Amino acid sequence: PYSLRNELRFFFSQGVPLCLSAILEWGAPPLITMFFAGSTPDSAHLQSALGYGRVYFNVSMLMVMLGLSAYLWNVLPGCIGASRRDRIPQYFRRAVVLAALSCLPSCALQFVSAPVLRCVGVEPSIAAA
Numbered sequence: 001p002y003s004l005r006n007e008l009r010f011f012f013s014q015g016v017p018l019c020l021s022a023i024l025e026w027g028a029p030p031l032i033t034m035f036f037a038g039s040t041p042d043s044a045h046l047q048s049a050l051g052y053g054r055v056y057f058n059v060s061m062l063m064v065m066l067g068l069s070a071y072l073w074n075v076l077p078g079c080i081g082a083s084r085r086d087r088i089p090q091y092f093r094r095a096v097v098l099a100a101l102s103c104l105p106s107c108a109l110q111f112v113s114a115p116v117l118r119c120v121g122v123e124p125s126i127a128a129a
Helices: 004-038 043-081 085-111 113-119
Strands: none
Touching: 004 043, 043 085, 043 113, 085 113
């Protein structure tokens, strides 16, 4: 039943651990990397290279993979709700094959990151790092 006590209990038992998990997975590694990079000589150059590299990977690879995996996460609840669990393996295979084939251009972009970054105006010494 709805009550302030139930909401607070659920928030602290589910919400806070999920929040901490997200921070440790997505927030802490970049912060720790920047901390170590800031402790090196010529840290501004290294931090710029790390920042551009992270943004380039996120835009050209991670966002593409997450977008392509959305297909599976959209059809899976429908299969479960319609009691058609027999279709899950077929949808899973289709999602994996389509995502893998669609990610090939994104994978190729990772090998030519320096020229792409130079084309968008990143300093050549940072783009090559």
